[in-house]
Amino acid sequence: MAVYTDITEIDLKNFLAEYDVGELTSYKGIAEGVENSNFLLHTTKDPLILTLYEKRVEKSDLPFFLGLMQHLADRGLNCPLPLPRRDGALLGELSTRPAALISFLEGMWLRKPEAKHCREVGKALAAMHLAGEGFEIKRPNALSLEGWKVLWEKSADRADEVEKGLQDEISSELAYLAAHWPKDLPDGVIHADLFQDNVFFLGDELSGLIDFYFACNDLLAYDVSICLNAWCFEQDGAYNVTKGMALLEGYRSVRPLSDAELAALPVLSRGSALRFFLTRLYDWLTTPAGALVVKKDPLEYLKKLRFHRGIASVAEYGLSA
Numbered sequence: 001m002a003v004y005t006d007i008t009e010i011d012l013k014n015f016l017a018e019y020d021v022g023e024l025t026s027y028k029g030i031a032e033g034v035e036n037s038n039f040l041l042h043t044t045k046d047p048l049i050l051t052l053y054e055k056r057v058e059k060s061d062l063p064f065f066l067g068l069m070q071h072l073a074d075r076g077l078n079c080p081l082p083l084p085r086r087d088g089a090l091l092g093e094l095s096t097r098p099a100a101l102i103s104f105l106e107g108m109w110l111r112k113p114e115a116k117h118c119r120e121v122g123k124a125l126a127a128m129h130l131a132g133e134g135f136e137i138k139r140p141n142a143l144s145l146e147g148w149k150v151l152w153e154k155s156a157d158r159a160d161e162v163e164k165g166l167q168d169e170i171s172s173e174l175a176y177l178a179a180h181w182p183k184d185l186p187d188g189v190i191h192a193d194l195f196q197d198n199v200f201f202l203g204d205e206l207s208g209l210i211d212f213y214f215a216c217n218d219l220l221a222y223d224v225s226i227c228l229n230a231w232c233f234e235q236d237g238a239y240n241v242t243k244g245m246a247l248l249e250g251y252r253s254v255r256p257l258s259d260a261e262l263a264a265l266p267v268l269s270r271g272s273a274l275r276f277f278l279t280r281l282y283d284w285l286t287t288p289a290g291a292l293v294v295k296k297d298p299l300e301y302l303k304k305l306r307f308h309r310g311i312a313s314v315a316e317y318g319l320s321a
């Protein structure tokens, strides 16, 4: 459960007094998520999400995240909206953390997505990429090549505790990616964490995207590779080519992928697998026992990384270039 910071009812009521959201009737911590503390609030008006921003979120990045949600929603993307306080500010403070109230999005995330859902995710990702055009604030990706090196330096010494030989394997991988990372592909605003728990469905219909707290400016095709990793592998670690095809076709039906973007998918997918491996590894090694969060398995992403290393042609993802 991701509630790192506790709140008291009295502090919450004082915080809410700055907003025009009705009276608080109940609140509870949300038993999902990894990065921030989230609470579901019921009021005499609409239900709301309260987010307290935690360790990996820089306060200076919050205008990007909150402004982006507004920008995307204004352009017709279904995503939550930050609510303004009476003084117009989108951000307040609660229990010493920066905090915001976010509109509640109806829907559930899918525990067992099928190819038809992957197609919808591909479409929604492409729609987000198009809707992100014109967003004025810029945020470089803090979790790309340079950020991976920094994370790796914090974990490398203990990596072999997780699997023997990891220290050498990951050091070589980082060197490979630094030498082969594409530079001239289309870029824009990417979600950067569009995993299953961040996509809501009502029945088979995609009802919206949440959790823009890793969003940044980067290669659009890198975001596609993140979704291939998050959506198109089965529990046993096997890549599901039908899901891959559906996701890529869904994406291309809204925003075409160039030959260069397609050709770069294997290296981008290695990079995105490494990115999630590294944050999971760091958390695995540093989260104290008993913390109210479910640690995610870094080895799941190591297996995905190894799969992409073995890709000889993008046809293996379900499409020919």
Ligand SMILES: Nc1ncnc2c1ncn2[C@@H]1O[C@H](COP(=O)(O)OP(=O)(O)O)[C@@H](O)[C@H]1O
Pocket (backbone or CB within 6 Å): 002, 030, 032, 033, 034, 035, 036, 037, 038, 049, 080, 102, 103, 104, 105, 106, 197, 198, 210, 211, 212, 213
């Ligand atoms: N706007 C929202 N509407 C409905 N539920 C939400 C909303 N934002 C977050 N949640 C709930 O909170 C959970 C954790 O949110 P998330 O933003 O993924 O947290 P974290 O940034 O900590 O990973 C989600 O899985 C969902 O259940």
Ligand SMILES: N[C@@H](CCOP(=O)(O)O)C(=O)O
Pocket (backbone or CB within 6 Å): 032, 033, 034, 035, 193, 195, 197, 198, 211, 276, 279, 280, 296
């Ligand atoms: N998706 C990441 C962890 C980030 O968690 P989220 O709850 O913000 O999606 C992973 O799976 O490692």
